Amino acid sequence: MVPVDYYIILSAILFTIGVTGVLIRRNALIIFMSIELMLNSSNLAIVAFSSAIKSFSGQIFVFFVIAVAAAEVAVGLALIVEIFKSKHSIDVDQISSLKG
Amino acid sequence: MLLSESVNTGFLFLAPWLVFFPVIGLLINMIFGRRFSENMIGAVASLASGAAFVVSVLLAWSVSASNGEMLRWKLAEWIHIGTLNLDWTFRVDSLSATMMLVVSGVGTLIHIYAIGYMHEDVRFKNDVGRFRRFFIFLNLFIAMMMILVSGDSYLMLFVGWEGVGLCSFLLIGFWYEMDTLARPSWANSNAAKKAFITNRVGDFGFLIAGFIMFYAFGSFQFDEVFKQVHAIAPATIVAITLFMLVGVAGKSAQLPLYVWLPDAMAGPTPVSALIHAATMVTAGVYLVTRSAPLYSSVPEAQTIVATVGALTALFAATIAAGQYDIKKVLAYSTISQLGFMVAAVGMGAYVAGMFHLITHAFFKALLFLSAGSVILGLERGHHHLAHAHHDDHGKGKKKNKKEEHHEEEHHEVFDPGDMRNMGGLRKTMPVTFWLYMIGTLALAGIVPFAGFWSKDEILLDASKNFPFVYWLLTIAAFFTAFYMGRQIWMVFFGEARHEAAAHAEESPRVMTVPLMVLAALSLLGGALNLPFEGFHNLTNWLGHTLGEVEASLLNLQVAGISTVLALLAIYFSWLIYGRNPLKAGQIDPLKKPLGLIFTGMENKWYVDEIYQFIILTPYTKISYFLADVIDWQFWHDFVHETVIAGTYNWVSNIALNDYADQKGIDAFANWLGDVTQSFSATLRKVQNGFVRSYALSVLLGVVLILGYLILK
Amino acid sequence: MTLDLALFLVLALVAIATALGMLLSRNAIYSALFLVLNFVTVAVFYLLLGAPFIAMSQITVYAGAIMVLFLFVIMLLGADALPKTDVLPWQKPLAIALAVVLAAESTFLLVTKARPVGDILAPADAANSMENLRQMGLVLFNQYLLPFEVTSILLLVAMVGAITLTKKEKGGQK
Numbered sequence: 005m006v007p008v009d010y011y012i013i014l015s016a017i018l019f020t021i022g023v024t025g026v027l028i029r030r031n032a033l034i035i036f037m038s039i040e041l042m043l044n045s046s047n048l049a050i051v052a053f054s055s056a057i058k059s060f061s062g063q064i065f066v067f068f069v070i071a072v073a074a075a076e077v078a079v080g081l082a083l084i085v086e087i088f089k090s091k092h093s094i095d096v097d098q099i100s101s102l103k104g
Numbered sequence: 105m106l107l108s109e110s111v112n113t114g115f116l117f118l119a120p121w122l123v124f125f126p127v128i129g130l131l132i133n134m135i136f137g138r139r140f141s142e143n144m145i146g147a148v149a150s151l152a153s154g155a156a157f158v159v160s161v162l163l164a165w166s167v168s169a170s171n172g173e174m175l176r177w178k179l180a181e182w183i184h185i186g187t188l189n190l191d192w193t194f195r196v197d198s199l200s201a202t203m204m205l206v207v208s209g210v211g212t213l214i215h216i217y218a219i220g221y222m223h224e225d226v227r228f229k230n231d232v233g234r235f236r237r238f239f240i241f242l243n244l245f246i247a248m249m250m251i252l253v254s255g256d257s258y259l260m261l262f263v264g265w266e267g268v269g270l271c272s273f274l275l276i277g278f279w280y281e282m283d284t285l286a287r288p289s290w291a292n293s294n295a296a297k298k299a300f301i302t303n304r305v306g307d308f309g310f311l312i313a314g315f316i317m318f319y320a321f322g323s324f325q326f327d328e329v330f331k332q333v334h335a336i337a338p339a340t341i342v343a344i345t346l347f348m349l350v351g352v353a354g355k356s357a358q359l360p361l362y363v364w365l366p367d368a369m370a371g372p373t374p375v376s377a378l379i380h381a382a383t384m385v386t387a388g389v390y391l392v393t394r395s396a397p398l399y400s401s402v403p404e405a406q407t408i409v410a411t412v413g414a415l416t417a418l419f420a421a422t423i424a425a426g427q428y429d430i431k432k433v434l435a436y437s438t439i440s441q442l443g444f445m446v447a448a449v450g451m452g453a454y455v456a457g458m459f460h461l462i463t464h465a466f467f468k469a470l471l472f473l474s475a476g477s478v479i480l481g482l483e484r485g486h487h488h489l490a491h492a493h494h495d496d497h498g499k500g501k502k503k504n505k506k507e508e509h510h511e512e513e514h515h516e517v518f519d520p521g522d523m524r525n526m527g528g529l530r531k532t533m534p535v536t537f538w539l540y541m542i543g544t545l546a547l548a549g550i551v552p553f554a555g556f557w558s559k560d561e562i563l564l565d566a567s568k569n570f571p572f573v574y575w576l577l578t579i580a581a582f583f584t585a586f587y588m589g590r591q592i593w594m595v596f597f598g599e600a601r602h603e604a605a606a607h608a609e610e611s612p613r614v615m616t617v618p619l620m621v622l623a624a625l626s627l628l629g630g631a632l633n634l635p636f637e638g639f640h641n642l643t644n645w646l647g648h649t650l651g652e653v654e655a656s657l658l659n660l661q662v663a664g665i666s667t668v669l670a671l672l673a674i675y676f677s678w679l680i681y682g683r684n685p686l687k688a689g690q691i692d693p694l695k696k697p698l699g700l701i702f703t704g705m706e707n708k709w710y711v712d713e714i715y716q717f718i719i720l721t722p723y724t725k726i727s728y729f730l731a732d733v734i735d736w737q738f739w740h741d742f743v744h745e746t747v748i749a750g751t752y753n754w755v756s757n758i759a760l761n762d763y764a765d766q767k768g769i770d771a772f773a774n775w776l777g778d779v780t781q782s783f784s785a786t787l788r789k790v791q792n793g794f795v796r797s798y799a800l801s802v803l804l805g806v807v808l809i810l811g812y813l814i815l816k
Numbered sequence: 817m818t819l820d821l822a823l824f825l826v827l828a829l830v831a832i833a834t835a836l837g838m839l840l841s842r843n844a845i846y847s848a849l850f851l852v853l854n855f856v857t858v859a860v861f862y863l864l865l866g867a868p869f870i871a872m873s874q875i876t877v878y879a880g881a882i883m884v885l886f887l888f889v890i891m892l893l894g895a896d897a898l899p900k901t902d903v904l905p906w907q908k909p910l911a912i913a914l915a916v917v918l919a920a921e922s923t924f925l926l927v928t929k930a931r932p933v934g935d936i937l938a939p940a941d942a943a944n945s946m947e948n949l950r951q952m953g954l955v956l957f958n959q960y961l962l963p964f965e966v967t968s969i970l971l972l973v974a975m976v977g978a979i980t981l982t983k984k985e986k987g988g989q990k
Contacts, residue, residue, distance in 0.1 A: 103793030
């Protein structure tokens with residue numbers, strides 16, 4: 005028997021790594037992948053919970069999350085490609101037009 | 105009877121029309137007068153005055169029809185405050201009816217005369233438009249005088265008293281911007297001011313008397329006052345009567361307040377005749393007569409009044425003998441005759457005083473108007489000469505009057521009233537000469553003219569109880585005859601001393617006819633009160649009001665002395681002025697023998713100069729001091745400007761502006777702005793455009809919220 | 817130390833290691849591949865938790881489709897390491913610090929406050945796939961039919977969006 009807590013801690017750690025990736029890396033694609041990692045960690049937490057309370061709702065939810073994540077990736081990558089076409093670089097630091 | 109309702113007897117209901125007719129006349133002239141011709145204006149005014157005369161006649165008839173009982177007609181309620189209850193009531197008794205007849209009768213004659221006189225005067229002075237104004241003021245005067253004589257209380261009398269003072273001011277200063285010789289000057293307006301202010305001093309005395317009267321008697325109404333006379337302490341009544349004497353001295357030109365009357369000759373001659381000879385100046389005499397019950401109860405006050413009158417009579421007579429201006433002689437003569445009247449009523453001889461008032465009105469008005477005729481005659485001659493000079497110089501067209509005057513002034517300033525410019529007018533102005541003679545004889549007191557009878561009655565009453573007064577008045581009568589004789593010889597006899605006099609012209613009929621009426625009255629007026637048994641008409645008539653008066657019979661001694669003295673005086677004047685008539689430029693023959701005395705008489709005993717020195721100059725100095733130093737320099741410059749305004753400016757500029765506002769509030773407001781700017785400059789750095797840093801701040805926020813949730 | 821626990825720990829270690837590998841790789845392709853490994857590990861976790869369907873869909877969708885897409889784009893855009901810059905020098909330390917704090921906080925919260933009742937199933941029971949699948953299907957198509965349909969539309973929209981975004985302007989190369 006693995007207590008739910010362990011899964012939660014793991015999920016938190018993975019999430020943290022994902023957050024760090026978003027903040028540290030300058031490569032747009034790596035940032036995107038970190039976001040996926042974050043989503044994944046939350047999926048893990050939901051499934052863990054759903055298993056603990058013996059309900060299906062969590063799994064259904066995760067199913068939808070995966071589907072939406074897929075859609076999101078498609079659009080996001082299209083955007084990154086577009087940015088690359090204009091800036092010729094995937095360095096997010098190059099996109100600083102909103103500098104005040 | 106005294107306080108009962110007015111009794112509608114005879115024509116009593118017409119009483120208010122005494123005042124209303126003149127007022128209507130002046131209103132018509134005021135509103136429509138600009139469109140009227142001169143004759144129309146004069147006619148309206150004379151008709152108004154004449155209508156008042158008709159009303160007076162009817163009222164007098166009503167009085168006599170009711171056997172001399174007093175009639176009262178209440179017109180309107182006036183003052184009802186506390187214990188003071190006064191109405192505008194018309195009092196018609198024999199005394200007021202007498203005054204009404206004299207004022208309106210002589211006044212109407214003077215109105216008619218003035219039509220002719222002012223017609224020429226406004227042309228000599230170059231202001232034709234002022235004609236209307238004269239008659240408006242004349243009517244106003246008649247109305248005010250009527251209020252005075254018909255008043256039923258002292259306060260009502262005072263209203264008229266003030267009103268005639270106002271009219272006197274307006275009429276003396278009629279030609280306000282010039283002097284008597286038509287040069288631009290303050291002289292006429294100063295004379296008007298002098299009259300008004302001197303009168304005011306008199307009015308002050310009258311008011312004090314009124315206040316004491318109200319305090320003691322509780323009322324101003326004649327009957328209510330008179331019936332309480334016995335109950336009041338004599339000292340109070342002495343005070344009242346003596347303060348009233350101050351008012352009489354002002355209005356009737358007695359010592360020491362007579363100084364305005366000679367200067368009042370600056371007004372046109374009809375004004376001098378009407379106001380300053382016949383009517384206004386007699387208001388004082390009327391007042392004393394009306395207050396007979398008051399005066400009779402305090403013999404001490406009577407003595408003082410009589411003495412003042414007698415002294416005035418002599419004093420003014422001496423001055424008159426040294427004057428050169430024809431009107432000034434008559435002015436001082438008026439003062440002197442008023443002295444006679446005041447002395448008479450002061451002695452308790454009220455009938456004698458009123459008698460002399462009436463006759464004096466006749467012959468003094470006659471004399472003044474004739475003097476006006478003489479003056480105009482000289483003016484006409486003067487202007488004819490000016491025209492003749494022009495023609496001599498070969499200039500065809502007529503210059504206007506201004507240029508003529510201008511030319512004259514290059515040579516000389518011509519004074520048409522100066523007797524030294526006259527002479528021989530008997531030949532060029534015969535009608536005026538004879539009228540003047542009649543007036544002179546009446547004034548000098550020669551039988552059988554009216555002046556003899558009235559003056560004699562005064563002397564008679566004086567000789568009985570007041571010997572001191574009697575001798576003063578007798579000497580004054582001597583002087584009177586002397587200076588009138590002097591005037592006649594200087595003006596009408598001898599040769600003309602100025603070419604203007606040589607070319608003088610007679611006056612038109614509109615002027616001479618009223619004079620003839622006055623002359624007839626001067627001749628026959630004595631019949632009013634002959635000192636023979638059964639002829640004491642006036643005594644009986646006035647006795648209804650004044651109580652029974654002992655009628656005096658002719659005293660041959662007194663009459664003889666006065667007649668002899670008068671004839672002597674005329675003889676002396678002939679010796680000096682008539683036998684060797686004056687030549688042009690010759691000085692007065694009395695100057696050398698009398699020396700300094702004559703200089704004193706010439707200069708009116710320097711009374712005006714003394715007043716100037718004692719009263720006027722210090723007063724002016726004090727008022728200048730108060731105005732310049734106290735008010736302007738101290739109060740205005742120092743207190744207002746330096747202290748208050750300076751402090752205020754300092755406070756607002758330096759304290760508030762520099763320190764409070766600029767260093768304080770501005771500094772603070774600017775500091776706020778600067779702080780905000782620097783703060784926002786710092787804050788702006790957050791927006792660095794990098795997505796990563798924005799995400800970091802999101803993370804920061806999440807951490808903080810989670811921390812908060814944990815700690816909760 | 818039971819088998820479950822040991823298995824869990826090993827897998828957890830692998831998951832964390834791969835995540836860190838993804839984070840720290842200079843080469844983008846290596847990062848992608850590390851992430852694939854991570855996903856597979858998580859799928860195994862799902863199996864352990866008794867969600868076989870989710871595990872399968874994780875592998876097929878996430879690791880199979882999404883990561884392949886990522887790899888395509890990486891290869892399209894170049895997997896070179898980006899040049900070093902000095903922009904935002906304080907970003908890295910601060911981010912790591914905050915992330916650690918976040919981890920601690922969230923762990924604390926989830927463990928103390930949001931604690932569910934119950935334990936995880938034994939794997940043996942959890943792996944009854946047919947039963948799980950049928951039940952999931954029933955629930956999905958009965959109670960959650962609307963979200964299901966909406967999600968399909970969402971996928972359609974995403975596809976259209978992706979195509980529209982990358983379409984060239986008129987006049988340009990088709």
